[in-house]
Amino acid sequence: MDRIAGIINLDHEQDVLDELTYFRCSAAVPFAGRYRMIDFAISNMANSRIDSVAVFARRKYRSLMDHLEQGKYWDLDRKRGGLFILPPDWNDPTDISKGDLQHFHNNIDFITRTLADYVVVTGTQNICNINYENVLREHKESGADVTVVYKKVEELYPEFRRSHKLDIDENQRVTAIHNDQHNNNVYMDMYIIEKNYLYGLIEDCIAHGCSHFFLDGIKGRLPDINIHAYEYSGGHALINSVESYYRHSFNLLDESEHDRLFKEESPILTKVKNEAPSKYLESSEVKNSLVANGCVIGGDVEDSILFRGVKVEKGAVIRNSVIMQRCEIDSNAVLENVILDKDCRISNGRTLVGAPEKPFVLAKRNTM
Amino acid sequence: MNKECVAMLLAGGQGTRLKSLTKQIAKPAVYFGGKYRIIDFPLSNCTNSGIDTVGVLTQYEPLILNDYIGIGSSWDLDRKYGGVSVLPPYMQSEGGGWYTGTANAIYRNIKFLNQYNPEHVLVLSGDHIYKMDYGKMLDYHKETGADATISVIQVPWEEASRFGLMNTDGEGVITEFDEKPPNPRSNLASMGVYIFRWDVLKQYLIEDNQNGESSNDFGKDIIPALLNDYRKLMAYKFEGYWKDVGTVDSLWEANMDLLKEEPELNLNDYSWRIYSKNPNQPAQYIAQSAKVSNSLINEGCRIYGTVDTSILFYGVRTEEGSLVKDSVIMPNVKIGKNATIHRAIISEGTVIEDGAVIGDPSPESEITLIAREGTVMAKSYMHETIK
Numbered sequence: 001m002d003r004i005a006g007i008i009n010l011d012h013e014q015d016v017l018d019e020l021t022y023f024r025c026s027a028a029v030p031f032a033g034r035y036r037m038i039d040f041a042i043s044n045m046a047n048s049r050i051d052s053v054a055v056f057a058r059r060k061y062r063s064l065m066d067h068l069e070q071g072k073y074w075d076l077d078r079k080r081g082g083l084f085i086l087p088p089d090w091n092d093p094t095d096i097s098k099g100d101l102q103h104f105h106n107n108i109d110f111i112t113r114t115l116a117d118y119v120v121v122t123g124t125q126n127i128c129n130i131n132y133e134n135v136l137r138e139h140k141e142s143g144a145d146v147t148v149v150y151k152k153v154e155e156l157y158p159e160f161r162r163s164h165k166l167d168i169d170e171n172q173r174v175t176a177i178h179n180d181q182h183n184n185n186v187y188m189d190m191y192i193i194e195k196n197y198l199y200g201l202i203e204d205c206i207a208h209g210c211s212h213f214f215l216d217g218i219k220g221r222l223p224d225i226n227i228h229a230y231e232y233s234g235g236h237a238l239i240n241s242v243e244s245y246y247r248h249s250f251n252l253l254d255e256s257e258h259d260r261l262f263k264e265e266s267p268i269l270t271k272v273k274n275e276a277p278s279k280y281l282e283s284s285e286v287k288n289s290l291v292a293n294g295c296v297i298g299g300d301v302e303d304s305i306l307f308r309g310v311k312v313e314k315g316a317v318i319r320n321s322v323i324m325q326r327c328e329i330d331s332n333a334v335l336e337n338v339i340l341d342k343d344c345r346i347s348n349g350r351t352l353v354g355a356p357e358k359p360f361v362l363a364k365r366n367t368m
Numbered sequence: 369m370n371k372e373c374v375a376m377l378l379a380g381g382q383g384t385r386l387k388s389l390t391k392q393i394a395k396p397a398v399y400f401g402g403k404y405r406i407i408d409f410p411l412s413n414c415t416n417s418g419i420d421t422v423g424v425l426t427q428y429e430p431l432i433l434n435d436y437i438g439i440g441s442s443w444d445l446d447r448k449y450g451g452v453s454v455l456p457p458y459m460q461s462e463g464g465g466w467y468t469g470t471a472n473a474i475y476r477n478i479k480f481l482n483q484y485n486p487e488h489v490l491v492l493s494g495d496h497i498y499k500m501d502y503g504k505m506l507d508y509h510k511e512t513g514a515d516a517t518i519s520v521i522q523v524p525w526e527e528a529s530r531f532g533l534m535n536t537d538g539e540g541v542i543t544e545f546d547e548k549p550p551n552p553r554s555n556l557a558s559m560g561v562y563i564f565r566w567d568v569l570k571q572y573l574i575e576d577n578q579n580g581e582s583s584n585d586f587g588k589d590i591i592p593a594l595l596n597d598y599r600k601l602m603a604y605k606f607e608g609y610w611k612d613v614g615t616v617d618s619l620w621e622a623n624m625d626l627l628k629e630e631p632e633l634n635l636n637d638y639s640w641r642i643y644s645k646n647p648n649q650p651a652q653y654i655a656q657s658a659k660v661s662n663s664l665i666n667e668g669c670r671i672y673g674t675v676d677t678s679i680l681f682y683g684v685r686t687e688e689g690s691l692v693k694d695s696v697i698m699p700n701v702k703i704g705k706n707a708t709i710h711r712a713i714i715s716e717g718t719v720i721e722d723g724a725v726i727g728d729p730s731p732e733s734e735i736t737l738i739a740r741e742g743t744v745m746a747k748s749y750m751h752e753t754i755k
Binding site: 266 | 441646651659666
């Protein structure tokens with residue numbers, strides 16, 4: 001049986017979700033009513049029988065550590081392996097590494113000690129439900145040095161502008177990696193690689209003063225190395241802006257879109273909050289909305305997403321909005337095209353209206 | 369290192385009055401309140417009360433219960449020293465057999481209790497829905513220097529004869545105990561929550577075991593024996609919500625109690641959470657065609673029909689045009705288009721086909737129970753238990 005280890009590399013993920021990333025990295029941004037972005041990456045690994053996962057954290061990782069704890073919600077509280085959250089505290093005086101190679105260099109023990117033969121490296125902004133065992137199978141069949149995962153997207157939304165795109169030949173071999181805005185083979189910021197080969201590439205990159213492992217160690221070696229392209233065809237959402245966050249949140253209201261990400265056989269797991277079931281009062285009127293547990297709803301909610309423990313008083317109206325954990329919406333408040341971060345309170349009779357294309361975002365723990 | 373107080377949770381009962389709901393599972397494993405099983409209440413109470421060692425005595429249909437309890441992590445009872453231990457009947461060199469009664473179950477686990485050498489033993493049952501701080505009761509038990517303390521609750525006089533009743537003096541000392549008397553002289557009902565001094569209980573358990581006439585039951589044998597010997601028994605008055613969910617009707621009623629505007633049993637109290645095993649399902653979806661009011665709905669549900677005054681466990685799907693009213697729908701039930709359900713309890717995994725009519729809408733009518741897992745219901749059923 002082949003074993004895979006996982007690395008979730010947050011080094012290149014910018015905190016670009018405005019108010020939502022003021023106090024947390026984007027991997028820790030709440031999504032889909034009860035999850036954080038990183039839940040998808042980490043659950044995909046858990047569902048692919050990866051039992052050793054390292055998180056390369058760089059900035060604003062307090063909320064991430066709070067969320068992940070010891071990894072028990074993903075069965076990653078293991079005696080051997082398990083979850084390693086690795087913030088940048090390193091003290092090697094001979095260290096000459098730069099960029100994300102600092103992470104690879106200073107945490108090289110994770111790679112050398114793991115029993116796995118292969119390593120999956122991924123970010124968290126490409127939300128998907130993927131099985132890495134299938135990726136590994138194709139990787140081995142192809143005989144490639146590295147297999148990268150891509151999605152053939154139907155429409156090139158603005159969020160793909162920063163993604164790398166792949167040119168692929170008839171044998172699914174990558175011939176070029178670039179930023180062509182007309183190419184719809186979007187690289188999903190994940191690849192699988194044999195452990196010893198990865199180790200060699202890391203050493204080589206550091207020796208040459210490189211600062212970006214994927215760009216310098218993999219992309220920069222084309223055409224000398226054999227890069228295979230694995231096509232992922234399931235549900236996918238790239239979230240790297242408030243606009244894409246908002247749009248993909250509402251896509252989940254469509255059942256088929258929802259079911260492409262949330263599958264019975266490969267569940268997305270998250271921290272358990274032990275909330276009671278949600279309560280719909282006599283006066284409530286809820287339509288086309290996703291509601292997490294622990295909510296108490298007395299008002300109108302339409303085309304919206306309510307996270308865990310939200311209170312909506314009688315007479316309040318919420319439309320096209322994302323309301324995060326434990327917000328309280330008092331009676332006769334009106335919210336439309338709004339994203340409320342956690343613990344916000346909208347008092348009696350207030351009205352907050354954003355634009356459909358540019359929602360109004362209220363940062364964590366605000367009272368209006 | 370000894371433990372001050374160890375809890376023993378009696379979870380081996382069949383609960384025959386729950387009819388076919390307990391055909392394949394022990395009563396403490398019966399579902400309640402949209403996401404819980406009955407046993408979540410005593411186990412959460414233990415953990416919230418600071419009692420970290422719990423023996424769970426199992427006997428009847430233990431498979432689901434064992435699987436559910438696991439190592440106790442759902443209730444924070446996975447501990448290095450103590451935690452939860454499942455204690456089924458077992459064989460010994462001189463033979464063995466089933467637990468013959470509630471007292472016998474504890475008697476046969478004296479070795480388990482001796483491991484912790486506790487000062488006090490808390491005896492609980494897995495039949496009731498309530499939130500209670502056993503720590504406060506233990507304080508009372510210690511302050512009064514009682515040999516045993518029994519938690520009591522005031523019940524309406526007209527219902528009193530259904531319970532085991534305590535007659536007390538002005539100080540709360542129990543003078544008499546009547547098990548379901550036809551003419552009650554007190555309305556203080558035993559809640560099935562006892563705290564004993566372990567040295568005293570051990571002595572009475574051993575004596576009880578030697579008495580061939582005994583039915584080895586706490587209410588029938590141990591408590592009367594203690595009273596006979598003028599041991600100090602105190603009644604500890606509990607105020608708050610407490611409900612025996614031993615019958616189909618009371619189980620349904622207790623579920624409906626959660627739907628009141630300000631329910632007596634607050635499940636959203638962050639200082640006293642009721643923990644349970646999490647099914648890890650996505651957020652619930654309420655569709656454009658849905659109408660939901662006065663209901664509790666759990667994660668993983670997809671609602672396209674009307675849900676009124678009902679409780680839906682996780683993974684339930686209701687289609688357009690369907691109506692669920694005054695009902696309790698257990699996990700993963702599928703309800704077809706235009707199906708109607710009134711005053712019913714529907715068991716896990718049942719499929720209600722399009723247009724099926726279940727239950728009787730008239731108030732005061734009997735609760736309809738569809739209790740066999742995975743039944744496919746295509747026609748009409750009323751007042752009828754599908755076994």
